[in-house]
Structure formats: C-alpha cells, structure tokens
Amino acid sequence: MLRLLPFLILPLALAACDTMPRDAAGTTDRIEASGRMRVAVMPDTPDAAPALALLADYARVHGARIAKVETHGEHALRGLEDGRIDAVVGHFAKASPWKTDIALSKAVGRAEPSDGRHPVLRIARRNGENALVLATDRLVAGSAQ
Amino acid sequence: MSLHGGIPDVIADDVRHGERLEWWTLFWMAGVVLLMWLTMGASQAMKSAVIEDVLSLVPAVVFLLAVRWERRQPNRRFPFGYRRGNSLAFLIAATALLSVGAFLIYESATTLLRQEHPTVGGVTLFGHTIWLGWLMIGALLYSVVPPIILGRIKQPVAERIKDKVLHTDALMQKADWQTGLAGIAGILGIGLGWWWADSTAALFIAASIVKDAVGALRQATAELADGTPRKLASNAISEDAERLIETLKDRYGDVSVRLRETGRYIAAEVDCPSPDPVPKAEDLMPPEHAWRLASLSFRPEPQDPPA
Numbered sequence: 001m002l003r004l005l006p007f008l009i010l011p012l013a014l015a016a017c018d019t020m021p022r023d024a025a026g027t028t029d030r031i032e033a034s035g036r037m038r039v040a041v042m043p044d045t046p047d048a049a050p051a052l053a054l055l056a057d058y059a060r061v062h063g064a065r066i067a068k069v070e071t072h073g074e075h076a077l078r079g080l081e082d083g084r085i086d087a088v089v090g091h092f093a094k095a096s097p098w099k100t101d102i103a104l105s106k107a108v109g110r111a112e113p114s115d116g117r118h119p120v121l122r123i124a125r126r127n128g129e130n131a132l133v134l135a136t137d138r139l140v141a142g143s144a145q
Numbered sequence: 146m147s148l149h150g151g152i153p154d155v156i157a158d159d160v161r162h163g164e165r166l167e168w169w170t171l172f173w174m175a176g177v178v179l180l181m182w183l184t185m186g187a188s189q190a191m192k193s194a195v196i197e198d199v200l201s202l203v204p205a206v207v208f209l210l211a212v213r214w215e216r217r218q219p220n221r222r223f224p225f226g227y228r229r230g231n232s233l234a235f236l237i238a239a240t241a242l243l244s245v246g247a248f249l250i251y252e253s254a255t256t257l258l259r260q261e262h263p264t265v266g267g268v269t270l271f272g273h274t275i276w277l278g279w280l281m282i283g284a285l286l287y288s289v290v291p292p293i294i295l296g297r298i299k300q301p302v303a304e305r306i307k308d309k310v311l312h313t314d315a316l317m318q319k320a321d322w323q324t325g326l327a328g329i330a331g332i333l334g335i336g337l338g339w340w341w342a343d344s345t346a347a348l349f350i351a352a353s354i355v356k357d358a359v360g361a362l363r364q365a366t367a368e369l370a371d372g373t374p375r376k377l378a379s380n381a382i383s384e385d386a387e388r389l390i391e392t393l394k395d396r397y398g399d400v401s402v403r404l405r406e407t408g409r410y411i412a413a414e415v416d417c418p419s420p421d422p423v424p425k426a427e428d429l430m431p432p433e434h435a436w437r438l439a440s441l442s443f444r445p446e447p448q449d450p451p452a
Contacts (some may be wrong), residue, residue, distance in 0.1 A: 024262045069440035100233020103264040137267030138274040
C-alpha cells in the first residue's frame with residue numbers, strides 16, 4: 001500500500017493545484033450561494049474599518065455582500081467556531097488564548113507587534129476554512145504592502 | 146581486543162561505517178527538523194512529524210555512545226567491560242521507537258475525536274502570498290529522502306555486525322519516511338477540505354511503528370534478561386545461536402548448553418567437564434561469525450571427574 005502512496009499523491013496534487021486549498025465546511029461556497037458574508041465586530045474596535053474593507057473586497061469577488069451580525073464578546077467567537085459567523089473583526093494578541101480555536105490573520109493596517117501579548121486589529125476566521133483563510137491572508141498581506 | 150573489551154578486527158571497518166552513517170543521520174535529520182519546524186504552522190501532522198524526527202535521533206545517539214563504550218577495556222569497577230552498553234542502547238532505541246508510535250497514535254486519535262479542523266493559511270515570500278501547505282509538502286518531501294537512503298544503507302551493515310541498535314535505527318528511519326509520506330497525504334487532504342485526512346494518515350502509520358517497536362522491545366528485554374540470542378529482525382532465536390547449540394551438543398553429547406547475548410557477542414555455558422583441548426571459536430562457528438563467540442565456559446557437575 002505504502003509503495004503506491006507516491007503514485008496516488010502525485011496525480012492528486014497535480015489535479016488539485018488550482019483548486020487548493022478548499023474549505024473543510026464549505027464557507028466560501030456558502031457565501032457564493034447565499035450572497036452574504038456574515039461578519040461580527042468585537043466591541044471596542046473603533047478602528048475596524050480597514051479590516052471590514054478587506055472583507056468587503058473578498059465578498060465582492062465572490063458575488064456577495066457583508067452582513068453584519070450583532071453579537072458580543074465570546075458569543076461572536078463561539079459563533080465563528082460553530083459556523084454561524086464567517087469572520088470576526090477585533091483586537092487579538094498573537095498569543096491569544098483563542099489562537100488554537102480560531103484562525104487569526106496577521107495584524108491589519110500595521111506591522112506585527114514585537115510583543116505577542118499585545119492585542120492589535122486582526123480578522124478571525126473559522127478553523128479549517130483554508131480557502132477563506134488563504135484569500136483573506138492575501139488581502140491582509142496586500143494591504144500591508 | 147580483549148575478552149571483555151574492544152571491537153574484533155573482522156568487523157572494525159563495518160562498525161566504523163555504522164558510526165559514519167549515524168553521524169550523517171544526525172547531520173541530515175537535524176537539518177530536516179529545522180526545516181520542518183520553520184514550516185510547521187498549525188498542522189498537527191507537521192507538529193507530530195517534527196517531534197517524531199527529534200525522537201528519531203535517539204537511536205543514532207545511543208548507537209554512537211554504545212560503540213564508544215564497547216571500545217573501552219574492562220577495569221576494576223567494570224570487570225566485564227562495557228559491552229552490555231549495546232544491550233542498554235538497544236532498549237533505549239526500542240523505547241524511543243515505541244514513544245514515537247504511541248505519541249502519534251495519541252495525537253491523531255485525539256484530533257479525530259475532537260474533530261479539530263486544521264488551519265493552513267498563507268505565507269508571504271518575496272511579495273507573494275502562497276499557501277503554506279505547498280511549503281510544508283516541500284519540507285516533507287525533503288524530509289523523506291535522507292531516511293530512505295540512510296535506512297537502506299544501514300540495514301546490511303547492521304546485519305554484518307549483528308547490531309540491533311543500528312537495525313532499530315533503520316526501523317526508525319522507515320518510520321521517518323513513512324510519517325513524511327503520511328504527512329504529505331495529510332496536507333493534501335487538508336487542501337482538499339478533508340479535515341480528517343491529516344490524522345487518519347498519521348494513525349495508520351503510527352500503528353505500524355508501534356508494531357515494529359513492540360517487537361524490538363521484546364528482543365531488547367530478552368537480551369537484558371539473558372535470553373538465547375535473537376535474530377535482528379524478530380524475536381526468534383538467531384540461526385548462528387541454533388547452530389552453535391547443535392555443534393556443542395554434537396561434540397559433548399546430550400549436555401545442557403546455555404547461550405546469552407551481551408550486545409553483539411555470545412557467551413556460551415556448557416554443563417560438562419572442560420575438554421582438552423578447549424575448542425576455539427573458529428572450531429565451533431563459521432569463520433565469518435566466529436568473532437561473535439566471546440566467551441565459552443564449561444561447568445562440570447560436582448560428580449563429574451576432573452578433566
């Protein structure tokens with residue numbers, strides 16, 4: 001079986017080059033199908049605009065619009081984990097206690113702080129939604145340049 | 146070489162070859178560990194592969210230490226020399242292999258049970274943001290090459306010098322490249338949206354590692370408990386030990402013969418009066434394996450007449 005593994009992997013990899021990565025729970029497909037990207041903004045995030053603009057760009061590319069979800073605190077992050085919200089904008093530290101439960105982007109609109117405990121504006125995505133994560137990572141990197 | 150210390154001339158070159166292979170292993174695997182650590186991101190398979198690669202250095206290190214001890218001569222504190230260091234090293238190497246397998250099983254099973262969805266995002270290099278999965282696959286492909294080559298070279302050397310530590314290290318290298326391939330399958334699975342692929346691939350490989358490790362551990366325990374010498378790759382009694390028992394029984398009748406192994410060396414005890422002349426190792430074993438018989442004792446029963 002193991003001898004066959006490279007022969008199984010190679011065509012799979014070649015065939016999938018263009019379409020990888022995909023979302024484990026199909027968030028991108030759902031956004032395209034519904035035309036809505038559900039976004040929550042954490043309380044006390046007065047500088048959320050740049051992150052929301054990036055998410056609006058993402059939504060536009062996929063033929064959708066941002067739909068703000070009114071929620072607060074940990075409810076937003078639970079909603080993200082459960083797939084009821086597609087992205088959360090807020091201030092998070094690189095070493096946030098949530099960092100293993102959600103996928104945090106790099107700092108938006110500024111350089112990554114040297115202190116990993118210092119919260120800065122970031123976009124939180126649902127774990128495993130790798131197409132959405134990569135696309136938004138690209139937008140964040142592009143805005144930094 | 147003395148009775149309890151040093152390495153026989155016949156295998157000295159092969160032992161040095163084994164040492165060189167282990168230094169190469171440490172060099173290449175240290176590079177692999179560094180590269181994997183730099184690209185591991187949040188992938189469980191990659192984290193497991195890094196920890197597994199660090200543990201995989203253990204057999205190489207203990208082999209080098211054991212050979213160093215083996216060259217030492219006996220002294221007042223260690224009158225039987227340091228050859229049993231090889232048996233101890235074998236136990237450590239087998240335990241390291243088992244730890245790798247057990248760790249992988251725990252990590253994969255808990256990830257599957259918790260239904261954790263691994264996230265592999267983008268990394269920006271030279272102004273372009275690419276999927277980190279591609280870098281991980283590159284690192285894993287690189288990590289697979291040295292263990293395949295080194296493992297294959299080590300196996301015949303281990304067989305010639307009857308070194309179970311080196312053989313276990315070759316098994317560890319097999320575990321390394323299999324885990325690397327499983328990691329690639331896992332990352333591709335993540336890319337295709339199959340969150341379970343990463344851990345399922347690792348779980349299958351882990352089961353085969355644990356099987357190899359349990360076999361090695363049984364052999365190591367048998368060796369330390371003065372069991373009859375075992376084969377390199379299984380817990381069956383080695384062919385040269387079986388032949389030696391037959392030869393001694395042919396020569397001295399239906400007497401009790403006990404063999405045990407200290408590292409790569411065999412010690413034999415025969416329950417009969419000491420013959421005259423006492424046979425040499427070359428009289429009892431094929432010339433290419435005669436170095437294995439390091440000690441031969443005859444134990445007359447109290448009622449036996451003196452020889």
